[in-house]
Amino acid sequence: xxxxxxxxxxxxxxxxxxxxxxxxxxxxxxxxxxxxxxxxxxxxxxxxxxxxxxxxxxxxxxxxxxxxxxxxxxxxxxxxxxxxxxxxxxxxxxxxxxxxxxxxxxxxxxxxxxxxxxxxxxxxxxxxxxxxxxxxxxxxxxxxxxxxxxxxxxxxxxxxxxxxxxxxxxxxxxxxxxxxxxxxxxxxxxxxxxxxxxxxxxxxxxxxxxxxxxxxxxxxxxxxxx
Amino acid sequence: xxxxxxxxxxxxxxxxxxxxxxxxxxxxxxxxxxxxxxxxxxxxxxxxxxxxxxxxxxxxxxxxxxxxxxxxxxxxxxxxxxxxxxxxxxxxxxxxxxxxxxxxxxxxxxxxxxxxxxxxxxxxxxxxxxxxxxxxxxxxxxxxxxxxxxxxxxxxxxxxxxxxxxxxxxxxxxxxxxxxxxxxxxxxxxxxxxxxxxxxxxxxxxxxxxxxxxxxxxxxxxxxxx
Numbered sequence: 001x002x003x004x005x006x007x008x009x010x011x012x013x014x015x016x017x018x019x020x021x022x023x024x025x026x027x028x029x030x031x032x033x034x035x036x037x038x039x040x041x042x043x044x045x046x047x048x049x050x051x052x053x054x055x056x057x058x059x060x061x062x063x064x065x066x067x068x069x070x071x072x073x074x075x076x077x078x079x080x081x082x083x084x085x086x087x088x089x090x091x092x093x094x095x096x097x098x099x100x101x102x103x104x105x106x107x108x109x110x111x112x113x114x115x116x117x118x119x120x121x122x123x124x125x126x127x128x129x130x131x132x133x134x135x136x137x138x139x140x141x142x143x144x145x146x147x148x149x150x151x152x153x154x155x156x157x158x159x160x161x162x163x164x165x166x167x168x169x170x171x172x173x174x175x176x177x178x179x180x181x182x183x184x185x186x187x188x189x190x191x192x193x194x195x196x197x198x199x200x201x202x203x204x205x206x207x208x209x210x211x212x213x214x215x216x217x218x219x220x221x222x223x224x225x226x
Numbered sequence: 227x228x229x230x231x232x233x234x235x236x237x238x239x240x241x242x243x244x245x246x247x248x249x250x251x252x253x254x255x256x257x258x259x260x261x262x263x264x265x266x267x268x269x270x271x272x273x274x275x276x277x278x279x280x281x282x283x284x285x286x287x288x289x290x291x292x293x294x295x296x297x298x299x300x301x302x303x304x305x306x307x308x309x310x311x312x313x314x315x316x317x318x319x320x321x322x323x324x325x326x327x328x329x330x331x332x333x334x335x336x337x338x339x340x341x342x343x344x345x346x347x348x349x350x351x352x353x354x355x356x357x358x359x360x361x362x363x364x365x366x367x368x369x370x371x372x373x374x375x376x377x378x379x380x381x382x383x384x385x386x387x388x389x390x391x392x393x394x395x396x397x398x399x400x401x402x403x404x405x406x407x408x409x410x411x412x413x414x415x416x417x418x419x420x421x422x423x424x425x426x427x428x429x430x431x432x433x434x435x436x437x438x439x440x441x442x443x444x445x446x447x448x449x450x451x452x
Binding site: 041042043069070071072074075094096123124125126127128131144146147148150151153154155156157169172175 | 267268269295296297298300301320322349350351352353354357370372373374376377379380381382383395398401
């Protein structure tokens with residue numbers, strides 16, 4: 001009984017959210033703002049990667065950041081202090097994901113006009129954020145080497161819905177049992193357009209390639225030749 | 227509007243769940259079954275630790291395991307093959323946590339009579355599982371060294387509500403920036419009865435101490451001198 005009631009409400013919430021996400025995506029497209037929804041488990045290195053990536057891209061693109069957390073503000077402070085780009089912090093009051101309404105409000109706080117690229121750092125969670133369309137242009141999923149290569153089997157929705165998959169902490173690969181080929185094959189089975197970026201934000205290995213790919217996407221989206 | 231409707235349903239679900247969890251805890255107490263709710267991020271090493279721990283305890287205690295996943299069955303197979311103890315797999319159909327009803331059903335499948343200790347491996351998630359009482363006797367939260375020592379700040383409910391905190395992958399501590407003293411102090415501030423077990427299931431460092439502490443708790447719970 002309880003279960004059925006929850007699901008009904010959730011379906012209506014999801015349908016409303018989808019409509020709102022589409023409207024946000026359309027608005028951002030008109031303004032030429034490329035929004036990246038960054039998702040992963042807690043501790044996969046989202047903030048560290050964003051700092052590294054933003055510092056490579058900030059001379060070419062005008063960048064903003066929306067940080068989401070249950071409660072804390074540490075990530076927003078870290079990003080703003082280490083990159084100088086404008087950052088806003090969303091608190092989700094216990095919700096385990098961001099939805100399009102929250103992101104729309106975040107964009108209003110950030111002031112999206114004049115921005116080329118906005119990173120949205122979602123709540124660290126491989127389950128709920130996969131269900132909610134945030135209106136983002138691109139879904140970037142991080143999987144860190146220490147987490148293990150069986151995660152696509154266990155959190156299928158996230159790995160089916162993501163666009164770009166970034167394997168972080170590659171510098172530690174000799175220490176952990178993680179087979180890059182196996183995890184790529186496992187993701188491609190359900191998600192044939194998936195793209196992969198193995199890297200280490202600590203040693204810089206592979207970050208240039210991701211930065212170049214992102215710059216290319218943003219320029220193409222804005223209809224500008226690179 | 228949507229937000230309010232969700233919260234109302236959630237409150238009634240949580241209240242029903244609390245009553246059911248208390249009833250389950252009472253039933254297990256009468257039967258002398260000690261239930262441990264094991265929670266963490268994805269990839270923190272829950273399954274590896276359980277295999278190691280069960281092999282140390284299975285001569286002293288009759289043990290069962292309830293595995294929960296969105297979809298997969300890999301963990302249940304791993305645990306049963308590597309320990310020989312009876313294991314059941316729950317699928318949560320997209321839910322990001324276990325509740326007391328699911329656990330009660332899992333216990334019925336497992337057949338709890340005659341068991342001393344049951345491990346419940348929750349969905350890998352630091353958010354939702356913290357909200358739902360499963361009827362467990364003890365909440366064991368794992369935090370792996372590669373995830374970083376800022377997690378209590380970001381996922382406060384999990385670290386306020388847990389009983390025992392196990393720091394896993396301690397063998398990798400020289401490789402990552404993780405300050406054990408700092409994370410312990412940060413947890414104790416909101417949770418003064420927290421107990422800490424730094425260990426590595428790979429090198430066995432510290433696992434004996436956790437196994438001994440658990441054996442002691444189970445015997446005390448059953449009213450038996452050790």
